[in-house]
Amino acid sequence: MNPDIIDGFTQASQLxxxxxxxxxxxxxxxxxxxxGLTISTGIIIVLPLTFVLEPEISIALLLGLYVSGMTGGSxxxxxxxxxxxxxxxxxxIDGNPMAKNGEAGRALGIAITASFLGGLFSFxxxxxxxxxxxxxxxxxxxxxxxxxxxxxxTIICSFAAKSLVKGLLSAxxxxxxxxxxxxxxxxxxxxTFDQVNLISGIHFLTALIGLFAVPQLVDNFADMMKSETxxxxxxxxxxxxxxxxxxxxxxxPVAIGAPIGSFxxxxxxAGGPIAAFISYDYTKKLSKNPKEFxxxxxxxxxxxESANNAVTGGALIPMMTLGIxxxxxxxxxxxxxxxxxLAPGPLLFVENGEFAYGLIFSFFWANIFNIVIALxxxxxxxxxxxxxxxxxxxxxxxxxxxxxxxxxxNFFDVYVMFGFGLLGLAMRWxxxxxxxxxxxxxxxxxLEEHLRVSLIASKNDVTVFFTHPFSLFFLCLAAASIxxxxxxxxxxxxxxxxxxx
Amino acid sequence: xxxxxxxxxxxxxxxxxxxxxxxxxxxEKAIEFVIPFGAGGGADIEGRLIAKAMSKELxxxxxxxxxxxxxxxxxxxxxxxxxxxxYTVAWNSTSVLTTTNIGNVPFDYTALDHIGQVAQQPIPFxxxxxxxxNTLKEFMDECKAKPSTLKVAFAGFGSATHMAGVALTQLSGxxxxxxxxxxxxxxxxxxxxxxxxxxxxxxxxxxxxRAGKMKFLAVSSGKRNPASxxxxxxxxxxxxxxxxxxxxxxxxxxxxxxxxxxxxxxxxKAANSKAFAGRMKKxxxxxxxxxxxxxxxxxxxxxANIVAIMKKAGMYQSKAK
Amino acid sequence: xxxxxxxxxxxxxxLLLLCAGYxxxxxxLPTRAIENTTQPSFFPWVVTVIMAVLSLGLLAQAFxxxxxxxxxxxxxxxxxxxxxxxxxxxxxxxxxxxxxFVAGNIPFFAGLMxxxxxxxxxxxxxxxxxxxxxxxxxxxxxxxxxxxSGILQGVLR
Numbered sequence: 001m002n003p004d005i006i007d008g009f010t011q012a013s014q015l016x017x018x019x020x021x022x023x024x025x026x027x028x029x030x031x032x033x034x035x036g037l038t039i040s041t042g043i044i045i046v047l048p049l050t051f052v053l054e055p056e057i058s059i060a061l062l063l064g065l066y067v068s069g070m071t072g073g074s075x076x077x078x079x080x081x082x083x084x085x086x087x088x089x090x091x092x093i094d095g096n097p098m099a100k101n102g103e104a105g106r107a108l109g110i111a112i113t114a115s116f117l118g119g120l121f122s123f124x125x126x127x128x129x130x131x132x133x134x135x136x137x138x139x140x141x142x143x144x145x146x147x148x149x150x151x152x153x154t155i156i157c158s159f160a161a162k163s164l165v166k167g168l169l170s171a172x173x174x175x176x177x178x179x180x181x182x183x184x185x186x187x188x189x190x191x192t193f194d195q196v197n198l199i200s201g202i203h204f205l206t207a208l209i210g211l212f213a214v215p216q217l218v219d220n221f222a223d224m225m226k227s228e229t230x231x232x233x234x235x236x237x238x239x240x241x242x243x244x245x246x247x248x249x250x251x252x253p254v255a256i257g258a259p260i261g262s263f264x265x266x267x268x269x270a271g272g273p274i275a276a277f278i279s280y281d282y283t284k285k286l287s288k289n290p291k292e293f294x295x296x297x298x299x300x301x302x303x304x305e306s307a308n309n310a311v312t313g314g315a316l317i318p319m320m321t322l323g324i325x326x327x328x329x330x331x332x333x334x335x336x337x338x339x340x341x342l343a344p345g346p347l348l349f350v351e352n353g354e355f356a357y358g359l360i361f362s363f364f365w366a367n368i369f370n371i372v373i374a375l376x377x378x379x380x381x382x383x384x385x386x387x388x389x390x391x392x393x394x395x396x397x398x399x400x401x402x403x404x405x406x407x408x409x410n411f412f413d414v415y416v417m418f419g420f421g422l423l424g425l426a427m428r429w430x431x432x433x434x435x436x437x438x439x440x441x442x443x444x445x446x447l448e449e450h451l452r453v454s455l456i457a458s459k460n461d462v463t464v465f466f467t468h469p470f471s472l473f474f475l476c477l478a479a480a481s482i483x484x485x486x487x488x489x490x491x492x493x494x495x496x497x498x499x500x501x
Numbered sequence: 502x503x504x505x506x507x508x509x510x511x512x513x514x515x516x517x518x519x520x521x522x523x524x525x526x527x528x529e530k531a532i533e534f535v536i537p538f539g540a541g542g543g544a545d546i547e548g549r550l551i552a553k554a555m556s557k558e559l560x561x562x563x564x565x566x567x568x569x570x571x572x573x574x575x576x577x578x579x580x581x582x583x584x585x586x587x588y589t590v591a592w593n594s595t596s597v598l599t600t601t602n603i604g605n606v607p608f609d610y611t612a613l614d615h616i617g618q619v620a621q622q623p624i625p626f627x628x629x630x631x632x633x634x635n636t637l638k639e640f641m642d643e644c645k646a647k648p649s650t651l652k653v654a655f656a657g658f659g660s661a662t663h664m665a666g667v668a669l670t671q672l673s674g675x676x677x678x679x680x681x682x683x684x685x686x687x688x689x690x691x692x693x694x695x696x697x698x699x700x701x702x703x704x705x706x707x708x709x710x711r712a713g714k715m716k717f718l719a720v721s722s723g724k725r726n727p728a729s730x731x732x733x734x735x736x737x738x739x740x741x742x743x744x745x746x747x748x749x750x751x752x753x754x755x756x757x758x759x760x761x762x763x764x765x766x767x768x769x770k771a772a773n774s775k776a777f778a779g780r781m782k783k784x785x786x787x788x789x790x791x792x793x794x795x796x797x798x799x800x801x802x803x804x805a806n807i808v809a810i811m812k813k814a815g816m817y818q819s820k821a822k
Numbered sequence: 823x824x825x826x827x828x829x830x831x832x833x834x835x836x837l838l839l840l841c842a843g844y845x846x847x848x849x850x851l852p853t854r855a856i857e858n859t860t861q862p863s864f865f866p867w868v869v870t871v872i873m874a875v876l877s878l879g880l881l882a883q884a885f886x887x888x889x890x891x892x893x894x895x896x897x898x899x900x901x902x903x904x905x906x907x908x909x910x911x912x913x914x915x916x917x918x919x920x921x922x923f924v925a926g927n928i929p930f931f932a933g934l935m936x937x938x939x940x941x942x943x944x945x946x947x948x949x950x951x952x953x954x955x956x957x958x959x960x961x962x963x964x965x966x967x968x969x970x971s972g973i974l975q976g977v978l979r
Contacts, residue, residue, distance in 0.1 A: 048961065048965060048967055049965055051967065052965050052967060138689060138692055138693060139693050140693065141690070141693055141694075141695040142690070142695060163883070165876055165879040165880050165883060166880070168872075168876050169837065169873070169876045169877065169880060172869060172872050172873045172876055173873070175869050175872075176844060176866075176869050176873065179865060179866050179869065182575070183862035184657070184683070185657055185658060185681040185859070185860075185862075186657075186658055186681075186859070186861075186862050188851070188852045188853075188862050189852075190851055190862055190863075190866065191844075191847055191866075199575050200568055200575055218904060218907070220938070221900070221903050221904065221907065221937065221938070339567075343684065343685045345685055345686075345689070346689060347685040347688060347689050350709070351685070351688075351705070351708065351709075388940075389938055389939075390935050390938045390939055390940035390945075390949070391935070391949050391953070393934065393938050394930075394931045394934035394935050394938065394949070394950070394953070395931075395953055395957070397930070397931075397934055398927050398930065398931060398953075398954065398957060399957065401918075401927075402923065402957065402961060402967075402969060405923075405969065406961070406967045406969070408566065409533070409564075409566065409968070411918065411919050414915060414918065415915060418911065418915055429829065430829055430830070430833045431826065431829075432833075448865040449682070449683070449686075451865065451868075452859075452860045452864065452865065453680055453681070453682055455860055456678065456679075456680055456681075456858060456859055456860060457652055457678060457680055457695070457696075459649075459678075459858070460860075530968065531968050562968075564968075649858070658859075678858060679858070679859075681859075
């Protein structure tokens with residue numbers, strides 16, 4: 001057996017690491033549960049911590065938050081009919097009717113168990129697929145890597161937006177922002193306007209805080225949630241431990257949701273909401289009693305919940321092996337790794353195998369603690385739903401400011417963060433997705449470097465991108481994803497036109 | 502309510518003022534430890550280790566901050582422009598000589614005050630284990646016979662690996678394709694066969710050399726390295742160069758001598774601390790702590806050497822147009 | 823012209839202007855005299871071209887009848903509150919370096935609490951002062967992240 005696996009397991013099972021996972025799970029459940037706070041917000045809150053903690057500990061914290069945030073979203077979806085995170089939207093369809101029928105505890109138990117099973121399945125995917133993929137990725141050369149990153153960006157755009165043009169524009173704006181700062185190869189300044197603070201470029205974490213938090217804070221100006229329903233439904237929770245009959249019912253939806261979630265997790269940009277809805281639809285089609293769906297079917301909860309938690313393990317695969325994040329959370333994980341001098345990519349398994357496996361096992365522990373904390377602490381956790389927003393939102397606002405300051409101990413970054421917040425509002429106004437912009441900022445440097453190295457090595461021969469088999473393969477995939485999303489947009493447009501007529 | 506609030510405020514501030522007075526001497530706040538390279542490289546890992554150990558010595562946090570770019574230009578400019586109060590320290594490296602002499606910044610290494618050196622390592626010339634060249638001469642001969650075909654990767658224009666690469670190849674009379682590639686990617690490119698060779702830092706690829714995946718053809722230092730005693734130095738192979746990657750500390754010019762001496766003592770103690778020395782040994786870095794005087798002499802000598810290499814290669818002060 | 827189309831039109835024009843500015847800066851980037859390399863301006867040119875094409879695509883969306891005319895999501899935020907929020911934030915950011923994180927956060931926090939609908943003065947006072955202090959000391963003492971204390975430097979050190 002690979003000694004790195006044992007070392008990794010030992011590393012992930014240290015007391016401090018485990019405590020960090022548990023803390024992450026706790027925070028994740030809380031932020032996931034509160035409508036108006038997403039997993040990204042939770043991550044922004046703990047972000048400054050990752051600058052000071054040891055890498056394995058901060059990663060453990062973030063993983064716990066990631067996994068539990070997915071589960072926590074279902075609580076408010078079930079109890080309040082408001083999904084705590086976008087990924088829990090599908091859960092509300094059947095979860096809330098069950099809660100209204102007085103079965104809130106049963107519904108929550110099913111959601112938690114399905115989350116656990118989905119997460120566990122994706123752990124197995126991560127454990128077995130990631131090292132293999134890293135092995136293959138070691139063979140990738142610069143043209144291949146360029147095409148891979150390019151494909152990653154196009155697929156993110158095609159998943160993210162209703163309008164392909166806006167998705168792509170968002171990504172291109174991100175690429176333009178990345179060119180600010182020193183040329184990574186020549187060292188000359190670009191677009192810095194003689195500003196010292198711009199020489200090292202704009203950090204994507206600064207951008208992330210502004211882009212995600214500010215629109216969310218503004219959103220919360222509008223909907224001041226009533227917390228009465230929460231307390232009423234929460235009072236109904238008796239036992240959350242799922243019964244044997246429920247476990248049997250869950251076989252089909254989990255068998256559908258877990259693989260779909262894991263697979264869509266691997267694709268950058270697809271993420272939880274899409275996986276949840278797709279597996280909900282499939283389960284409904286294959287179920288023996290599809291009529292129950294929408295009126296409080298346990299299967300209708302288990303399918304999306306197993307899928308959105310399975311996304312987490314899937315999304316870690318390209319993050320670790322290729323350095324390509326699929327969503328804001330994995331982007332932050334990359335940022336946290338880089339802060340500690342660990343560059344994710346195929347060499348992570350070769351040069352820091354112990355750490356790579358440590359991460360995988362921390363993910364395992366995150367799933368264990370997720371179910372344990374959720375099942376035991378649920379009755380107390382739901383009390384946070386009554387925390388008044390008047391306290392919560394200003395706290396998040398100042399944490400955003402501190403987070404952006406602490407990244408480089410620079411007030412300039414605070415202003416940059418606020419600027420990105422305004423940009424986020426403008427993009428919302430235009431219905432332009434922000435995820436492509438963010439991920440383009442993470443991947444932009446790589447894209448440029450791989451492109452330029454490919455051209456230098458081939459003496460400016462553009463055909464290298466088509467003669468390398470891997471590269472050609474990724475370019476075809478990129479073209480396919482653009483074509484598919486163009487077609488899908490056209491289709492939905494036609495449908496809409498028919499409805500209007 | 503309000504009275505309660507004042508009680509809280511009062512006790513909190515009082516408690517803190519007491520805590521503050523106990524350490525009125527330098528350092529009384531956290532020290533910024535600026536690392537001129539991106540996270541993940543060798544310089545970064547070592548810097549973080551020494552910062553941690555120094556923090557124990559000085560009783561204040563020593564916070565590592567990465568300010569990569571321009572082969573160290575950003576860090577040195579930043580520290581040069583910082584207040585000379587010892588709270589901003591640069592984790593220097595050979596780049597303090599290269600980036601200045603190539604003309605990335607409008608000053609030379611004397612624009613900073615230097616505290617001392619912690620460790621050093623040679624720059625190896627690395628190829629894949631299965632490569633057809635077993636000696637540097639074989640590589641250079643093939644390179645001379647077919648100019649602009651063999652590829653050599655290095656860290657970026659103006660970096661120390663670039664200097665060593667230029668020195669090695671130009672003094673051997675060969676002209677390879679030079680690929681500027683960052684840390685982990687450089688080693689991946691050797692493994693995938695995308696580049697024929699790389700000029701790298703010593704200890705990170707050493708792990709891969711020991712794992713039988715790569716081999717060193719030469720090292721740039723004056724002496725052979727004990728971690729790889731069979732690898733000849735460039736000088737032994739008849740290439741007239743001597744190049745070390747060193748790591749040490751610099752501060753803004755005009756920092757008071759008392760603070761510099763404190764930093765020097767803390768740095769040397771930190772370097773010799775069990776934890777740090779152990780890590781150095783494990784990493785196969787040569788621990789060679791030296792103080793301000795000795796390091797000053799070394800810098801002067803190394804600077805002359807680098808200027809000579811650059812002039813020979815036509816790179817001296819080849820600033821951006 | 824639908825609401826979204828008008829927005830697309832405005833955005834497309836802004837983006838084209840930005841693109842032109844970016845192209846101008848790119849054209850004036852410094853170059854380096856090193857053989858067999860790509861210049862620093864290479865990638866920005868690629869970005870410029872793609873951005874121009876996509877902005878024109880967005881412009882087309884504003885006029886072509888076949889493409890999306892969805893009514894957009896809007897913030898249901900009272901415009902007044904949004905403006906107050908912005909003014910408050912700008913004042914906060916401008917004064918932050920001088921005031922420091924405690925003295926700056928307290929009024930900001932109180933203002934935000936008011937904007938989020940809290941109207942009871944004792945609650946606002948308690949919330950803003952306590953949470954600002956807790957956060958500050960949590961970061962400094964527990965997480966070892968130094969936040970400048972600005973004008974309160976003498977009191978808080």
